Structure formats: structure tokens, C-alpha cells
Amino acid sequence: MSVELVAYVAFFLTMALTYAVMCLGLNVQWGQTGLFNVGVAGFVAIGAYVSALLTTPDAPDRFGGFGLPILVGWLGAALATGLASFLVGWLTIRLRADYLAIATFGVAVTVQLVALNLQSVTGGPFGIGFIPRPFANLAGDPLAFSLLNLGVLIVVVVLLYLALEHLLRSPWGRVLRAIREDETAALALGKNATRFRLQAFAIGGAIMGLAGATQAHFVGFIAPDNYVPLLTFQVWAMLIVGGSGNNRGAILGAVLVWGIWAASAGAIASLFPPDQQARAAALRIVLIGVGLCAILLLRPRGILGEERVVSRHLARLKPSHRVASRPTPPDS
């Protein structure tokens, strides 16, 4: 295999894994808790901009550029986005279920607007450049550079995956599931549903912010155009295809859908004349929109689907008990 091909595959996988992190965040909110976030792009953008502001060198024409280490930027991104999610959740989670959807949609619109218009902080439509990239001193050697960056993303995804799997199986994760399946029963057991939902929403948001930061540092440049509603939609498609409620499904869906997306971009570039490419790109979004609706109708569990039983206590019971205590499928 040629060096270029390896470098390209590494680049592709690194990008896909940044989406996998977003998917893992969305899985905490939707897959495990049933909270519908229509503003994924907005939360990812908050993370990307916060980390960019913290780590870029001092810029004379805008606020900030604090030149802090990349890790500080990532942590700041997760904290800031978690806080923003907490506020949005605090405002809406106690109300009707789809008020959260409407409010998160509003967050995405507003974040986009702030990124575009608050030029003195966000750089306006031109965005922020010169975001430090991990292992930038190796940029002369594309192979080592891309492989090391891929390594960083793999470490991030694996650590997140292990932590989230642990959470999923912990008492906390099982309460979330109980609330999603039967809120009245969970309330009767003395679980404060609103508080658990709020915690899950904030944790999911923090992970999305981290995803935005890792992506920003991998690409090295951010602009408001990166955070349009299409991004929200892609992340949703990834999670639904992979199987919501399943962390491995979230990662698989991200790599798969990003692969289809990248391949279809290549196909359009080679099949359509240059003046028709904008149109063909619109058609590509139509097809993916129809695809998402079709999956919701035909196979709402996605490829991997959710594990029905996560408690190790239930596994110890006799098989006859286990059948009786199996929760109903969430997607019926």
C-alpha cells in the first residue's frame, strides 16, 4: 500500500472518529435517556470555538487567543458545552418532551448567529484559523503525522467508550433506562426523573463539545459554515443507522455513514458536470433524508440495536426470571 493511501485512510478514519465522539454524546442523550436534541451542531460548535479561543496564539483583531495547551482547550470545551447543555436542559426538561427539541433547535440557530456576527470573538464568517494541531512539529512527515493523530482519536474514543459502558451498566445508567421505559414506575421508586435526565443531557452535551474541540484541532480551522443543521442531521443518521442505545453501534454508524457520505461526494464530483454539482449535492441530502425516515419506519433498532439487559444482577437470575423481567423494546 502506498504511503498516500495509508495517509488518506488515516485521515478518513480520524475524521470519522470525531463524528463517533459526537455520536457517543448523542447516544447518552437519546439512546439511553430518550432526550431529543435537534441542536447537535450548536453544541459541537460551542466546544470547537471555546477550545479554539483557549489554545490559539494571541490574536490582535479579536478577543482571546490564550495560547493554552491543547488538553486545557479540550477540557474547557467539554466544561463549557456541558454547562450550556445544563442550562438548556434546566429550562426545558421539566416541560413537554418536544419543548427540549424546539429549544435545542433554537440553540443551534443562535450559536450559528453568534459565530457569524460576533466578529470580535469568533472571527465572524471567516472563522478562526491556526488552531494548534497535535504533533504539529511532525507535519513535514504526512504518514507519521496522520497516524499519530489517528492514534489520539482512537485513545479518546476508546476511553470514552469504556467510561460510557461503565456508566450504562452502573446504577445510574439503569435508572436512566428505567425512566425512559416507564417514568411512573421510576418515580414510584423514588428516582427524581428530571434530575437524572438533566445530568444525562449535560454529560452528553459535554461529550459533543469535546468532539467539536477534537475536530477543530484536527482540521486546524473552524468557520460558522461547519456547524449548519446538516451536521446535526448527519450525527443523527449515524446514531440511528448504527443502533441507538448501543455505544458500539454509535461508533460503527459514524464510520459507516461518514464513509457513505465521503464516497457519494466523490461520485458526484466525477459523475456530474461542474455547473450541476450544487444541485447534485442537494439531491444527495434528499436521499439521506429519505433514508433516515425509511430506517425509522423499517428498522428503528439500527444495525446493532440496544442490549436488552445490562444489569449483571439480572444475569445471575434463573433464565425463567430473566424472560419475565426483560423490558419491552423501546422502539415499538
Add this chain to the structure above:
Amino acid sequence: MNPQLIMDGLIAGAMIGLGAIGITLTYSILRFANFAHGEMISWGAYLALAASSLFGTLSGALLKPIGPFSFGWSLPLAVLVAVALTAGLALLVDTLLFGLLRKHRSAIIIMVMASFGASLALRSLLEFIFTSKPVYFSKALQIALPLGGGLRATPDQMLALAIAALLVIAVHILLTRTAIGRSMRAVSENQQLAGVAGIDVRKVIRTVWVLGAGLACIAGVMAGLLVQIRPYMGFDLLLPLFAAAILGGIGSVPGAMLAGLIVGLAEALGVQLIGAEWRAAVAFIILVFVLLLRPQGLFGRAE
């Protein structure tokens, strides 16, 4: 402060109000937030444009402006066609998507997500067919007439306001004084009980789609006539529509219209005070305050 902002706000508010009536009806009767409703506005405008130019090519006389207005008889005729087609589109989406999801007894939030997917598909389809270049019903410039008190409005704008007022009164009478209106309110109270009482729930659902899509189409034509037609015009209105529907109180038609006017006026005021580029944030701020202070809205009931 420029008094003209009141006129700008009222006109934008009338369009938001007409769209919000559809949102509030689907929300109270089908019980989900329909993110695809904005696309009915865009599709309505494009369908009217296509029908209008078709009528124009059939007979040039239809293009001659009527009295003081900027458009000829081709447009009112096209609006009738477009309302029917937009309603047909809404029914088609319901048959292919929401109806099937209802049959599967899907959770509300799955319906919301499906509407999100449908919105993206419908919008991109418009972009595919008509490209993203803005288009207009008429290139004719209109002179704004003074109305007294420093207010000015073009004949088109005054017509739009009058039509919006008539439509709201008509919908309100339909809901409160007719048999189908009573059925709709019964289904919104309790769908199972209404079905048991012999109300044809499917007919009510069809009526909701036809009514919502028809009003959205007219709002789209107004927006196209007074501003411009773009594939994103409906999507950009979505946040103001939701803000108005929630501010008015879910299920209340007069509430949706009044709240639409409030959102429109607040946007016009925001444009004057902080600048046009922040217009879209005004609806979000209103939404946050409503959710904080009065989540049931002006005319809604607390749950």
C-alpha cells in the same frame, strides 16, 4: 424611533402567525412538534410561482397588474392551485411517513425526528429543482402610500394584512362554530374518547393537514410577494413559528396569530435596536422567556 417598524413588524408577524396556526394545530391534535411545517411555506411559495408563470404563458392578459397591486390575475388563480397542491403534499407526507409511524404506535419523539428528516429532504428537493437562487413573483417596484402617523405601506402589504386578518377569523369560526371544528377540538382533548364517541379521527387528521398546509402556502406566497422566494425561506421561519405557537398557547388559533404579531413586532424592534443580523435571535429570546415565565403560553392551560 421610526414608526415604520410597526408596519414592518405587523407584516412579518402576519406571516409568522399564519404559519404558527398550522404548527399549533398539528401540535395539539397530532401531538408532535412538526419540524417539516416550514417546508410547507417554501413549497407553497414555489408551487404558486410555478402555477403563476404557467398561467402567464397561457394568457398574457393574466399578467397585467390588477389595480394598484404588483401582480396580475395569474397570482390569485395560482394561489388556489398552490393551496390545493400544498395540502396534497402534506397529505402525501402524512400517508408515507407520519401515518405509518402512527400505525406502528411510534413514540412522539420518533415523529418529531421523522419530521426533521422530512424537512431536510423536502428542502433539499426544492434546492435541487429550483436551485438556491432567490426568485420573485414580480419585479415591479411599488410606491408605499402614506397612511398617516408617519406610517407607509404598499398596496400589496395592506392586502396581505387584510387577508391574514380574514383567514384568522375564518379559521377561528371554523374551529368554534362548525361540526368539524368541534370534532377537532374533541380529538385534541382526548383522541381515544373522541374516537369512541363516534368522531372520525382520520378525517380530523386530514383536515388538520389541509388547513395547516393551506395557511402555510398563503404565508409563503405573502413572503414571496413582499420579500423573495428561496428554498430556505420556510426553514428560517421555523424558530419564529415555534416561538409564536408556544407563546400563543398550544392549540389556540387566536393565540398563535396574536403571538405571531408579537414576535414580528419584536423582531422589527430588535432589527432597529441591535441590527438586522441578529433578527433570528429575537425569536429564541422570546422562546426562552416564555419557557421560563409562562410555559403554557398566553392562552394555553397549565398541564
